[in-house]
Amino acid sequence: MSGRQTVAETLIDYLRSQGLLPPPKVTALTGGVSGETFLVETAPSRLVVKRALGRLLVAGEWTAKPERAMTEASALELLHSITPEHTPALCHADPSRHTLVMTAAPADWPTWKSVILASAPSELTARIPETAGELGTVLGTWHSRTWHDADIAARFNDYEALEQLRVTPFHRRVAVQHPGVAARITACAQELVTRRDCLVHGDFSPKNVLVGPNGPMVLDFEVAHFGAAVLDLAFLQCHLILKALHIPERKDQLADAAQRFLASYERECPEPVEKLGAHTACLLLARVDGLSPAGYLDTATRDAVRRLALGLLADDDPSISEVWNRTLEAAR
Template sequence: MTDAATDAGQPAAPLLTPGTVVAFLRRRGVIDEATPTVRELSGGVSCVVLRVDAGERSVVVKQALPRLRVQAEWSATRRRTLSEAAALTVYHDITPDRVPGVVDVDETSMALVMEAAPLGVANWKSMLMSGPDAAAGDVPELLGRTLGRWHRHTRGDLQLLSRFQDDEAFEQLRVAPFHREVRRLHPSVADALDACVDDLTTARECLVHGDFSPKNVLVGAGLCWVVDAEVAKAGAPVFDVAFMVAHLMLKYVRAGRAAVFRTAAGRFDAAYREAAGVAEPPPRLGWHVAALLLARIDGMSPVDYLNPAQAGQVRRAALRVLDGSDVTVADVWDALAEEDR
């Protein structure tokens, strides 16, 4: 994929590889170590992700792909790298202990260089997949407080939010493959899905991360970092809250309805609302959670860890709560639990 093109259709710089990234970093003045080590990181569905350890400096280089590494034809603007760098900078200013620092951004190659986490940390998703006990620690509260602070500090800041008005990446990587795709497949719940899409495409309340999920939380060595903000935009805070809760629900189903996941989601929500300074959940939170559950079963990016029976249970529960009046998150949890009876 070295002949990737820019969004304007002009030739772009080649995608970085383990063999070229060191020279790139030297040209950018990031490293001068004679013999750095390079490792390609897993999970690079939408980006090239390379870790470079050079003496006392360790960085991660992330470069947006023009076409995602999935079976379906799925393209997205490479300029999302610039939005991610800007969002991480904002988040680092608010919570410097929860986000890696941005080291460099190259607009020509659409490459972001950021601090690397210490070796040995794990993403929270892998920990949750290994056993439900990983949901019982303090990570849910840490994440709730972090997200709440981000939303509170950016809420209504028109100068800051003016830098995040481009919805292209969010539409390409969230709304179209999730909500619009499941609306096509399930027209019976179109009214609820349309209401969710309207929230996500019209609101400009605060800076929304857009991928606030366990796979983007790094835990270990006294660290809890949130990464991967490539679809960040000015938007509706309900999306970030719903995204985390929906992912905990999917892990709940996979783990045979382990109650610790529902408890963790409640702890996350309580910590979020306290830090965000809001007394009530975001409007239509239950519908947003159900829409995302359905999207991760029947959208363009289904989860790969549920068996067919579990996927069917999630689908039926989501469709049931989306077919009617607005629901609470508790109603969604109850619908998932009832599917196992």
């Protein structure tokens, strides 16, 4: 590619040099490990610029192909067309730079993770179960609208990011560390890489949800693929369980949130999802012994999560109700 500027770029530079265009305010956004993300503000516009990294920002050696950015662009386009109020709009995608530009939520929309972990109660804290129900509706809509759709399956048939960002650092890593339950973990991993249910988000967690007065907005689609619906369900269940053990005084509220999430999901997508309890247990173990442990857990809570996960994986296909019963027992 030529290094010369386009006419438009030259004109923009000239207008800025004359003080006729305000310089944008650029703020680095934190919280993720897979890319560089910036908020770019030039009133009245608010945009997010995201570049996928080949080596993730964690202590261990964790690499993934940066071309996954274009998968995220495709997922954004599709899911924004289905639920425009609950996803950012894609503005631009540059495959040569592995970079996306998308609309940003209002500045006062916090992440759902920060709401759940907040020490001081707030209106948003009180609405945690309602937000979970809304997320179940959003996810159920995505899954039902893409269920067994051959055209969408053909668009999202690259499974390398799933292996690099989920199965290898989560399942395969903890299977080696815990040989007593390795067969159960490997069976769950095999299901994730072979099932073809619907378009799966792949990172459906509170850190990737912003909450505002009009409901939640879901972010971060770089692990999107046509795969096993159970991954998205187990991912959110896992994070709610981790937080119930981390904040035991909110355990009942978080259990209510988990139940409302599943009930709302099932109303939108009544297709059967099997082994949710086992998949959730695998992810719990991964978040203490995998390549990306949950940073807010202390040693005692990590030990409790590990005991819970290993006990569940030693059983024969525990239900998600049993998973939560044992979680509430452990959180006392």
